[in-house]
Amino acid sequence: MHREDRKKGTIRFAIKPADNAKQAMLAGDFSNWRPLRMKRQEDGTFVCDAPVPTETFEYKFLVDGEWTTDPDHGSWTLSPIGTLNSLGFRGGMESAAGFTRTANKK
Numbered sequence: 001m002h003r004e005d006r007k008k009g010t011i012r013f014a015i016k017p018a019d020n021a022k023q024a025m026l027a028g029d030f031s032n033w034r035p036l037r038m039k040r041q042e043d044g045t046f047v048c049d050a051p052v053p054t055e056t057f058e059y060k061f062l063v064d065g066e067w068t069t070d071p072d073h074g075s076w077t078l079s080p081i082g083t084l085n086s087l088g089f090r091g092g093m094e095s096a097a098g099f100t101r102t103a104n105k106k
Contacts, residue, residue, distance in 0.1 A: 009051050009052070009053065010049045010050060010051050010052065011049070011050060011052045011057075011088070011090070012047060012048070012049050013026050013038070013047065013048050013049075013050060013059065013061075013070075014045050014046065014047045014048075014072075015038070015045065015046050015061050015063065015068075015070065015071070015072075016043070016044055016045040016046075017044075017046070017061075017063045017064075017068075019044055021044070021046075021063050021064055022064055023037075023038075023063070023064055024038040024040075024046035024061055024062065024063045024064075025037055025038055025048075025061070025062040025063075026038055026048045026050060026059060026060075026061055026062075027059065027060055027061075027062060028050070028052075028057055028058055028059030028060065028085075029054075029057055029058045029059070030050060030051065030052045030053065030054065030057050030059070031050065035062050036048050036050055038061075046063075052088075052090065054090070055089065055090050056087065056088065056089055056090070057087075057088045057089075057090075058077060058079070058085040058086065058087055058088075059085065059086050059088060060085050060086060067083070069084050069085065069086045070086040073086050073088070075087040075088070075089075
């Protein structure tokens with residue numbers, strides 16, 4: 001899952017993997033595919049606020065060393081190496097697959 005964060009230009013990414021997951025990281029075109037550490041919350045969800053400067057972006061989670069697309073988001077794109085990446089959208093853009101932006105309340 002991802003949504004625009006309170007900090008301008010950032011998006012909050014979250015994933016709730018199996019209860020026994022020890023580590024989760026986030027990587028995307030906005031990080032040059034370098035994994036960013038996610039923080040584990042009390043409920044087992046991992047979160048990361050990442051700066052995303054573009055309107056559309058590709059990303060994936062790395063959970064305990066295994067790459068996974070966003071299980072809570074239904075838009076994907078084929079990567080140059082033939083795997084699927086999650087495809088996200090900023091602002092008012094929505095995908096045909098049903099992405100819904102969470103409004104940023106100020």
